[in-house]
Amino acid sequence: MEEKSLQSLKQHSELLAQFIIRLSKFYEGFSPDIDNELQKLRGHLSGRPDFTLANVSVNKLNKTLRIADLTVRKYTADSLAQWEEAVKKLQHSLIDEPALTKESAKILISLNQPVQSLFVLQSLCNKVLGLFQQVIKTDSNNADISSITSAPALHQAISDELTQLIESYANKNSEDDQLRALRHKLKQGMTEDELLQSCIVIIRLVVQDSLSEANISGKVIQSLHQALGGIHENISQSIEQSQSNFEARQSSNRDIKAKLDSIEDQLRQAESLEKLKQQAQSYLSSMALSLSEREEAEQREQAELMTLLSAMRNQLVNLQKQTQQYRRKLAEQIVSTQTDALTKLGNRKAYDERVEKECQHAIDTNVPLALAVIDIDYFKSINDKFGHAAGDKTLQIVGKHLKSLIQPTDFIARWGGEEFVVLFPATNATELKSKLEKIRISLSKLPLKFREQKISLTASFGGTCYREGETAAAMFERADRLLYRAKHSGRNCVMIDQEFI
Numbered sequence: 001m002e003e004k005s006l007q008s009l010k011q012h013s014e015l016l017a018q019f020i021i022r023l024s025k026f027y028e029g030f031s032p033d034i035d036n037e038l039q040k041l042r043g044h045l046s047g048r049p050d051f052t053l054a055n056v057s058v059n060k061l062n063k064t065l066r067i068a069d070l071t072v073r074k075y076t077a078d079s080l081a082q083w084e085e086a087v088k089k090l091q092h093s094l095i096d097e098p099a100l101t102k103e104s105a106k107i108l109i110s111l112n113q114p115v116q117s118l119f120v121l122q123s124l125c126n127k128v129l130g131l132f133q134q135v136i137k138t139d140s141n142n143a144d145i146s147s148i149t150s151a152p153a154l155h156q157a158i159s160d161e162l163t164q165l166i167e168s169y170a171n172k173n174s175e176d177d178q179l180r181a182l183r184h185k186l187k188q189g190m191t192e193d194e195l196l197q198s199c200i201v202i203i204r205l206v207v208q209d210s211l212s213e214a215n216i217s218g219k220v221i222q223s224l225h226q227a228l229g230g231i232h233e234n235i236s237q238s239i240e241q242s243q244s245n246f247e248a249r250q251s252s253n254r255d256i257k258a259k260l261d262s263i264e265d266q267l268r269q270a271e272s273l274e275k276l277k278q279q280a281q282s283y284l285s286s287m288a289l290s291l292s293e294r295e296e297a298e299q300r301e302q303a304e305l306m307t308l309l310s311a312m313r314n315q316l317v318n319l320q321k322q323t324q325q326y327r328r329k330l331a332e333q334i335v336s337t338q339t340d341a342l343t344k345l346g347n348r349k350a351y352d353e354r355v356e357k358e359c360q361h362a363i364d365t366n367v368p369l370a371l372a373v374i375d376i377d378y379f380k381s382i383n384d385k386f387g388h389a390a391g392d393k394t395l396q397i398v399g400k401h402l403k404s405l406i407q408p409t410d411f412i413a414r415w416g417g418e419e420f421v422v423l424f425p426a427t428n429a430t431e432l433k434s435k436l437e438k439i440r441i442s443l444s445k446l447p448l449k450f451r452e453q454k455i456s457l458t459a460s461f462g463g464t465c466y467r468e469g470e471t472a473a474a475m476f477e478r479a480d481r482l483l484y485r486a487k488h489s490g491r492n493c494v495m496i497d498q499e500f501i
């Protein structure tokens with residue numbers, strides 16, 4: 001019996017030792033105190049077990065484990081609170097990501113549930129990390145997309161706009177070194193900083209230019225004002241002079257009349273012919289004197305008037321010269337602000353003005369108006385292969401060629417970059433399609449050669465007709481969408497609004 005219970009005790013202590021070994025392995029590294037104490041306990045229970053010492057170890061372990069348990073709970077609570085705060089912060093930046101917002105809400109609910117074990121805590125930690133990984137991935141994707149699409153598109157749009165502005169200034173100031181350098185740099189490609197600095201340079205130029213324009217206009221107006229003031233003074237002077245001359249003539253008339261009346265009286269009362277003769281002679285010589293004085297005065301007046309008139313004439317001639325000069329300058333300015341410097345075709349401003357007129361005409365006359373947007377295919381590759389100068393030359397050649405293919409009543413403008421816009425008055429969609437097809441084929445046969453290399457060039461076309469009641473911009477957008485479709489259908493083709501056919 002004793003032998004049996006000893007055997008059973010041995011078995012139990014071995015089982016306990018194995019359990020302690022497993023427990024030690026599980027807790028290994030968790031705390032050095034627990035590791036040491038478990039190792040001691042294993043020693044007390046192996047071989048000849050010493051239950052008294054084992055009991056001491058178990059008590060020590062109990063205490064350490066209680067403290068460790070409190071530490072783990074506090075650590076768990078702290079971790080959960082920190083993760084919750086981090087997920088909440090993250091949630092604010094996820095407004096545009098509904099899937100991630102939903103996921104973060106789910107995680108927040110889990111983080112607020114009681115944590116039963118370290119495994120649950122670990123799984124929560126994994127979920128939080130997973131969420132952050134997903135957000136980082138989405139952010140970098142978005143950053144990639146925006147750096148591929150919006151930022152370069154904006155960069156390109158600003159560069160194109162600046163090129164146009166510089167072109168129109170270069171028209172006026174072809175010798176300006178700064179402009180020449182800017183134009184060159186823009187064609188080479190600019191960094192964002194350089195682009196911003198160029199914007200500032202151009203803004204300064206525009207301000208200076210408008211200030212000097214205002215100054216010139218001010219001077220012209222001032223001199224017109226002076227000239228008009230001079231003419232006004234001369235006219236007032238001549239009116240005053242005429243008034244006083246008129247009064248002098250009236251007094252001279254009264255004088256002559258008085259003398260005639262007096263002769264008449266003398267004739268009636270004359271007693272002798274001799275006396276009458278004497279008196280008549282005296283009156284006649286006095287009248288002759290009055291008349292010659294009057295003639296002299298009249299000649300003087302006429303001379304003065306002539307001087308005044310000739311001064312006025314000179315002033316008017318000057319005035320006319322100045323206004324003509326100014327009008328010519330204004331006309332030149334209007335032409336230059338509406339001309340594309342590179343192709344010498346109308347620019348977007350010219351198009352904007354013209355399209356409004358043509359739309360109004362289409363409404364008034366009920367005659368169709370067609371619009372085409374033409375974009376050279378793979379133009380960038382010309383720049384890339386042969387340089388910007390070759391690209392510029394191509395734009396000039398294409399612009400000239402397009403102009404030669406349309407009627408004088410049609411209107412062509414360079415919309416920007418490698419895009420042209422053409423207005424075809426009195427043209428319906430079917431006619432537009434056939435006109436654009438002819439232009440497309442003609443363009444594809446244009447002989448172009450750079451560095452001894454023949455290059456074939458094609459363009460894509462979007463065309464539509466004006467719909468009464470819509471804006472010119474709406475018509476353009478429709479044509480532009482059709483152009484986009486033409487590009488996506490393989491390029492070198494014409495896409496016409498089917499509604500009109």
Ligand SMILES: Nc1nc2c(ncn2[C@@H]2O[C@H](COP(=O)(O)OP(=O)(O)OP(=O)(O)O)[C@@H](O)[C@H]2O)c(=O)[nH]1
Pocket residue numbers: 160163342375376377378379380381383387388389390391392395416417418487491
């Ligand atoms: N030489 C020159 N290039 C210009 C001018 N304006 C715009 N560009 C260039 O035209 C190119 C247009 O390129 P994209 O918009 O990619 O068009 P694309 O290469 O014609 O391709 P698709 O239109 O899609 O067929 C850009 O590289 C611009 O820098 C200019 O006045 N002169």
